[in-house]
Amino acid sequence: MPITVAATNGGAAKAAALPVPVFDPQHLGKPPKRRAHKRSATGYIPERDEKTGDEIWPRGDEATWKKGLLTEPPEDETSISNAIVHHAQTTIARQPYNLDDAGAYQAVALAVRDDLIINWNDTQSHFTRTAPKVVHVTRLRTGRALDNALLNLGLRNKFSDSIGKLGFTLEDLLDSERDAGLGNGGLGRLAACYLDSSASMELPVWGYGLRYKYGIFQQLIAPDGSQLEAPDPWLNNGNPWEIHRPDVKVDVRFYGHAQRINRGRAVWTAGQEVVAIANDVPVPGYRTRNTNNLRLWDARPKSGFDLLSFNAGDYHRAVDSSNQAEAITRVLYPNDNHDAGKELRLKQQYFWTAASLGDIMRRFKDLGKPITEFPQYVSIQLNDTHPTLAIPELMRILVDEEEVEWSTAWQIVIRTFAYTNHTVLPEALEKWPIPLVENLLPRHMQIIYDIPQHQAVERKYPGDRDRLARMSLIDETWPKFLRMANLAVIGSFKVNGVAELHSQLVQTTILKDFAEFYPGKFRNITNGITPRRWLDQCNPGLSALITEVLGGKKDEWLKDLNLLKGLTKYQDDPGFQKKWNAVKLQNKERLAHYIEKTTGVIVNTDSMFDIQVKRIHEYKRQNLNILGVIHRYLEIKRKTPEERKKVVPRTILFAGKAAPGYYAAKLTIRLIVNVARVVNADPDVKGILTVLFLPDYSVSLAELLIPASDISQHISTAGTEASGTGNMKFCLNGGLLLGTVDGASIEIAEEVGEENVFMFGHLVEDLRYQHQYHHVNIQQRSQTLAAVLDEISNGRFGDGHVYESLLNTIRGNDYYLISEDFDSYLKAQEIVDEAYQDRASWTKKSIRTVAFMGKFSSDRAIIQYAEEIWNIEPTKLKA
Numbered sequence: 001m002p003i004t005v006a007a008t009n010g011g012a013a014k015a016a017a018l019p020v021p022v023f024d025p026q027h028l029g030k031p032p033k034r035r036a037h038k039r040s041a042t043g044y045i046p047e048r049d050e051k052t053g054d055e056i057w058p059r060g061d062e063a064t065w066k067k068g069l070l071t072e073p074p075e076d077e078t079s080i081s082n083a084i085v086h087h088a089q090t091t092i093a094r095q096p097y098n099l100d101d102a103g104a105y106q107a108v109a110l111a112v113r114d115d116l117i118i119n120w121n122d123t124q125s126h127f128t129r130t131a132p133k134v135v136h137v138t139r140l141r142t143g144r145a146l147d148n149a150l151l152n153l154g155l156r157n158k159f160s161d162s163i164g165k166l167g168f169t170l171e172d173l174l175d176s177e178r179d180a181g182l183g184n185g186g187l188g189r190l191a192a193c194y195l196d197s198s199a200s201m202e203l204p205v206w207g208y209g210l211r212y213k214y215g216i217f218q219q220l221i222a223p224d225g226s227q228l229e230a231p232d233p234w235l236n237n238g239n240p241w242e243i244h245r246p247d248v249k250v251d252v253r254f255y256g257h258a259q260r261i262n263r264g265r266a267v268w269t270a271g272q273e274v275v276a277i278a279n280d281v282p283v284p285g286y287r288t289r290n291t292n293n294l295r296l297w298d299a300r301p302k303s304g305f306d307l308l309s310f311n312a313g314d315y316h317r318a319v320d321s322s323n324q325a326e327a328i329t330r331v332l333y334p335n336d337n338h339d340a341g342k343e344l345r346l347k348q349q350y351f352w353t354a355a356s357l358g359d360i361m362r363r364f365k366d367l368g369k370p371i372t373e374f375p376q377y378v379s380i381q382l383n384d385t386h387p388t389l390a391i392p393e394l395m396r397i398l399v400d401e402e403e404v405e406w407s408t409a410w411q412i413v414i415r416t417f418a419y420t421n422h423t424v425l426p427e428a429l430e431k432w433p434i435p436l437v438e439n440l441l442p443r444h445m446q447i448i449y450d451i452p453q454h455q456a457v458e459r460k461y462p463g464d465r466d467r468l469a470r471m472s473l474i475d476e477t478w479p480k481f482l483r484m485a486n487l488a489v490i491g492s493f494k495v496n497g498v499a500e501l502h503s504q505l506v507q508t509t510i511l512k513d514f515a516e517f518y519p520g521k522f523r524n525i526t527n528g529i530t531p532r533r534w535l536d537q538c539n540p541g542l543s544a545l546i547t548e549v550l551g552g553k554k555d556e557w558l559k560d561l562n563l564l565k566g567l568t569k570y571q572d573d574p575g576f577q578k579k580w581n582a583v584k585l586q587n588k589e590r591l592a593h594y595i596e597k598t599t600g601v602i603v604n605t606d607s608m609f610d611i612q613v614k615r616i617h618e619y620k621r622q623n624l625n626i627l628g629v630i631h632r633y634l635e636i637k638r639k640t641p642e643e644r645k646k647v648v649p650r651t652i653l654f655a656g657k658a659a660p661g662y663y664a665a666k667l668t669i670r671l672i673v674n675v676a677r678v679v680n681a682d683p684d685v686k687g688i689l690t691v692l693f694l695p696d697y698s699v700s701l702a703e704l705l706i707p708a709s710d711i712s713q714h715i716s717t718a719g720t721e722a723s724g725t726g727n728m729k730f731c732l733n734g735g736l737l738l739g740t741v742d743g744a745s746i747e748i749a750e751e752v753g754e755e756n757v758f759m760f761g762h763l764v765e766d767l768r769y770q771h772q773y774h775h776v777n778i779q780q781r782s783q784t785l786a787a788v789l790d791e792i793s794n795g796r797f798g799d800g801h802v803y804e805s806l807l808n809t810i811r812g813n814d815y816y817l818i819s820e821d822f823d824s825y826l827k828a829q830e831i832v833d834e835a836y837q838d839r840a841s842w843t844k845k846s847i848r849t850v851a852f853m854g855k856f857s858s859d860r861a862i863i864q865y866a867e868e869i870w871n872i873e874p875t876k877l878k879a
């Protein structure tokens with residue numbers, strides 16, 4: 001549930017030095033207070049000599065201080081190995097003969113972190129002085145940090161050498177790092193790509209998130225093929241990347257009573273009080289000293305524990321409040337585009353927004369600017385609706401604490417927030433029961449009722465009651481619901497979707513009334529991915545080959561991805577094609593090795609690797625894929641041994657997690673696993689068809705799978721996948737795209753050329769009406785599909801009854817329109833098989849695909865946000 005909060009520096013302040021406090025009698029808040037030395041949450045603001053402008057050293061002997069200060073990261077081999085040995089010996093207290101890979105990883109990570117911290121401190125002090133803009137991104141799916149940090153710092157080779165001298169290999173140490181699984185699917189990973197790009201593009205951006213004790217669950221597959229979930233204790237061995245900041249904290253209240261006093265103000269008291277404690281993670285930019293900050297909040301009790309109960313022998317009661325506080329950041333909700341309307345989830349959302357806003361407000365006040373200038377220094381990007389409570393929370397701070405008059409406060413709010421929508425699926429549009437919100441956040445509910453939304457609509461469309469009802473913040477059902485998307489739109493100055501088609505759908509379906517009401521508020525910013533992680537880091541072979549032919553300057557093309565167009569010069573060159581294919585084969589072998597090690601299955605690396613990896617969801621239609629696999633299997637079985645020799649061999653790989661409460665998605669996994677079992681055990685198809693479900697999909701597994709794909713599948717029902725970013729990752733690694741006309745796949749096809757992608761299926765225009773209930777006659781629609789469904793019912797892949805509900809959703813309502821697209825899907829697959837047989841032409845498609853992926857760099861996307869929404873400019877930290 002990412003939030004992106006951009007604290008922006010307005011036009012005038014862009015070039016300003018340390019801002020001078022001004023008390024503006026016009027402004028309605030309290031006068032800002034100045035202390036002699038301020039230690040703001042962003043860093044230290046030193047006093048300056050009035051005449052010379054020099055910093056005044058706060059205490060002690062300046063020369064002694066300066067001598068001890070590290071100003072440059074150690075970059076030669078000896079200082080690198082010294083730093084590693086030093087951390088092994090002191091920080092983690094191990095002797096060299098007692099150091100395993102896990103310990104060595106910690107020591108190396110700490111040595112790298114030392115480098116990051118120097119840059120990070122300097123960047124944050126620089127930002128504090130120049131009063132810049134901050135972006136906050138949450139619920140991250142960052143994956144591993146070590147390789148990324150080494151590549152961005154340009155120190156990978158040097159560290160690799162030093163590590164080698166100490167008797168370890170960098171690869172083994174990289175492998176012993178655990179993924180930070182602090183997010184679900186695309187939304188969380190997008191936020192991580194945007195953080196990487198904002199640091200690399202030297203934009204002053206901050207991330208905010210929750211420091212879950214348990215990240216996304218570990219997925220296990222039971223003997224019957226069903227998904228089991230186990231906790232992910234990713235912090236068990238410590239996290240070398242975070243800096244614990246017990247001095248940076250924000251009080252957060254829940255429940256209690258809100259008593260109105262005067263002029264729209266209220267006093268909110270009693271209830272549960274907890275403290276948010278900061279943990280900072282440095283985010284290094286690529287080949288720049290700029291290092292941004294990701295601040296992760298931990299929940300702690302406000303007042304230790306209850307000593308009275310403890311002394312009376314009631315231990316449970318004594319620690320109860322402390323347990324309840326810590327429960328808030330204990331575990332990530334594993335839902336992706338799927339409802340989980342639980343109170344604890346809303347509590348997490350508020351905790352996160354209140355802590356982050358409290359922090360932003362404190363940093364703003366350190367600038368000493370009048371409160372009315374808040375939007376000139378701060379803009380807050382709501383990444384999906386999950387942080388929308390930030391809107392009433394900012395109102396609460398302004399009206400109740402800063403004593404700003406209501407309508408002035410609302411003007412500040414609506415010039416501060418912008419909102420990105422990431423889904424049009426009805427089940428993923430957040431709404432919360434009013435009684436629940438009222439109980440948890442009584443003051444916020446008052447504020448929401450006070451927003452004059454009703455009057456504004458009534459003025460423009462007098463008497464249009466249906467429109468009033470649709471645009472209301474409250475869904476008047478029983479119980480009533482609070483509509484988070486409506487609140488986000490009303491409280492924001494810009495609203496964007498994440499791909500062209502999606503942005504259009506947002507404006508013509510779910511937010512149609514608002515698009516009419518606020519012309520000019522809506523726009524599109526197509527998603528992007530960071531080429532540092534999704535090409536250089538995950539596919540070093542391809543990265544090296546590209547660098548070789550583009551003139552040896554990796555730094556250049558990795559920061560300007562449009563330069564990949566230069567590859568077209570070599571697209572027909574047999575020598576280059578050979579090297580291109582050799583890299584692909586190597587990546588396939590690397591994956592085959594992993595598969596053999598983890599599943600025992602040996603795969604044919606001469607076969608076409610066909611991959612679909614993403615969250616398991618009915619709209620993403622893994623079902624369509626597995627039904628197609630069954631059809632392929634039956635077809636091969638019908639052939640004679642001679643005919644089978646002509647079949648293009650395929651290895652079909654699936655991976656992805658299902659939300660633990662999503663029955664239909666879990667059933668899909670079970671079907672895939674059981675089809676795989678039958679197919680892989682059948683000697684008739686050996687070497688021709690292999691099917692696998694790889695458990696526990698993660699960022700690290702994605703980094704292994706994506707570079708190995710010949711083709712990848714992005715086959716959502718048209719109009720349901722907002723953008724997709726997996727499609728971009730595969731194409732950037734030279735895997736061709738098999739997809740529906742949906743999300744960003746449409747723009748990929750436009751960029752790389754229709755002749756280089758395999759598109760099929762109905763268009764969104766054909767399908768819109770279909771989403772209403774209608775009974776499907778499968779036999780009439782597709783006989784091949786009917787036959788496949790019968791095979792499952794008849795027990796070919798284990799007890800058919802198990803899959804009854806899955807089959808019935810297709811035979812019955814078929815909401816995601818599998819039967820509409822099945823035949824055209826099979827046709828597309830035939831075309832893929834044919835195309836693969838002409839290897840030179842296939843390789844050319846692969847090269848051209850990579851060459852035209854420049855648009856999908858997250859650098860482009862983040863610059864668009866900076867220019868079109870936040871109005872910020874790069875703030876480079878000088879060497």
Ligand code: 26Q
Nearest residue numbers: 186187336337339340422428721722723724725
């Ligand atoms: C819904 C109701 C109540 C509580 C939570 C939710 C909920 C949870 C997760 C709603 C949505 C999500 C996740 C959405 C998501 O990951 N969307 C994906 O965002 C990507 C980045 O923009 C896109 O590329 C994907 O197309 C989109 O599915």
